[in-house]
Amino acid sequence: MAVEYDGSAFSGWQRLTRPGEEDRREEATVQASVEAALSFVAGQPIGTVCAGRTDAGVHARAQVIHFDTPVHRDPRGWMLGTTTRLPPSVCIRWCVPVADDFHARFSARARRYRYRLLNRPVRPALMRDYLGWERLPLDAAAMHHAAQALIGENDFSAFRTVHCQAPHARRDMQEITVRRDGEVVEFELQANAFLHHQVRNIVGSLLLVGRGEKPEGWIAALLEGRDRTRAGPTAPPGGLMFLHPLYPASWGLPAEVSLPPTPDER
Known part of the structure; x- marks a missing residue:
C-alpha cells in the first residue's frame, strides 16, 4: 500500500510504546491509525512494515507499507475500506498484491525527500504546516553548489542526530538539488537510505551557506x-515531505515508486 498523510498532528510514523518502555499510547502515530483501520477491514489484528519512518510533523506523499494476512479482500476493497476508517489527514493511495519475499524496507533501493521553504521577510499564513520559513535572503545557487559535495557514499555523522540508532552513518547520496520557485526554495534529496534527522540537518546547514554566513x-x-x-x-x-521509496521494476509496483527497468528486466 501507499499511504499519504499530513503529519502535523502525529508523533511520527512509528508506534511509540514498546515492551519495557513508558506507555505512550495516547500519542497519535500514523502507524497506529493505519493498523487500526486495516485490522477493522480484516477482522483481525494487522501489523505493518514501512519503507522509511518519519518524525513528528513530517508528511508523506507515498509511504509504502506491506503486511501479511490470510484474509482475502480485493485491492480496491483494502484501499477504500481502510481509508474510510482513517482520519481525514491520512488515506491509502493504492494497494497491490506482492510476492511473499517483498519487504517494504529492505526491498527499497532508494528514498526521496523534499523540503520546501518560504523565503520572504514575513512568515507564512497559508500552507504554514507545509513550509519552513527563512526571513533573510537566500542564495539558492550557492546552496545547490555546496550540496554537491554530499553526492556519493559518505559517512554522514555530521548530519545525524545523537539519538540516531543506525549501526553506522554511511549512506549513498544519489542526488541533491536546491532550486528557487519565486519565494519558495526547494531542497530535493535521494539516497539509498537516510539517517535520523539527516535531511533536516543538511537543510539547516545549507541555510548558513545561503545566508552568506x-x-x-x-x-x-x-x-x-x-x-x-x-x-x-x-x-x-x-x-x-517523504515523497516515496524506489524499488526495482521487477516487483511490478506503480511507476511512481519503481526504478527504470534494467536491460534484463526489459
Whole structure:
C-alpha cells in the first residue's frame, strides 16, 4: 500500500510504546491509525512494515507499507475500506498484491525527500504546516553548489542526530538539488537510505551557506569532519515531505515508486 498523510498532528510514523518502555499510547502515530483501520477491514489484528519512518510533523506523499494476512479482500476493497476508517489527514493511495519475499524496507533501493521553504521577510499564513520559513535572503545557487559535495557514499555523522540508532552513518547520496520557485526554495534529496534527522540537518546547514554566513566549501568540510556539533541547526519538520521509496521494476509496483527497468528486466 501507499499511504499519504499530513503529519502535523502525529508523533511520527512509528508506534511509540514498546515492551519495557513508558506507555505512550495516547500519542497519535500514523502507524497506529493505519493498523487500526486495516485490522477493522480484516477482522483481525494487522501489523505493518514501512519503507522509511518519519518524525513528528513530517508528511508523506507515498509511504509504502506491506503486511501479511490470510484474509482475502480485493485491492480496491483494502484501499477504500481502510481509508474510510482513517482520519481525514491520512488515506491509502493504492494497494497491490506482492510476492511473499517483498519487504517494504529492505526491498527499497532508494528514498526521496523534499523540503520546501518560504523565503520572504514575513512568515507564512497559508500552507504554514507545509513550509519552513527563512526571513533573510537566500542564495539558492550557492546552496545547490555546496550540496554537491554530499553526492556519493559518505559517512554522514555530521548530519545525524545523537539519538540516531543506525549501526553506522554511511549512506549513498544519489542526488541533491536546491532550486528557487519565486519565494519558495526547494531542497530535493535521494539516497539509498537516510539517517535520523539527516535531511533536516543538511537543510539547516545549507541555510548558513545561503545566508552568506558560511562559504560553499564549508559543507564539504563538515562532511569530512563528521562532527554534528559543528553543523547547522535542525530545520523544522513541517517543510519536510517523504515523497516515496524506489524499488526495482521487477516487483511490478506503480511507476511512481519503481526504478527504470534494467536491460534484463526489459
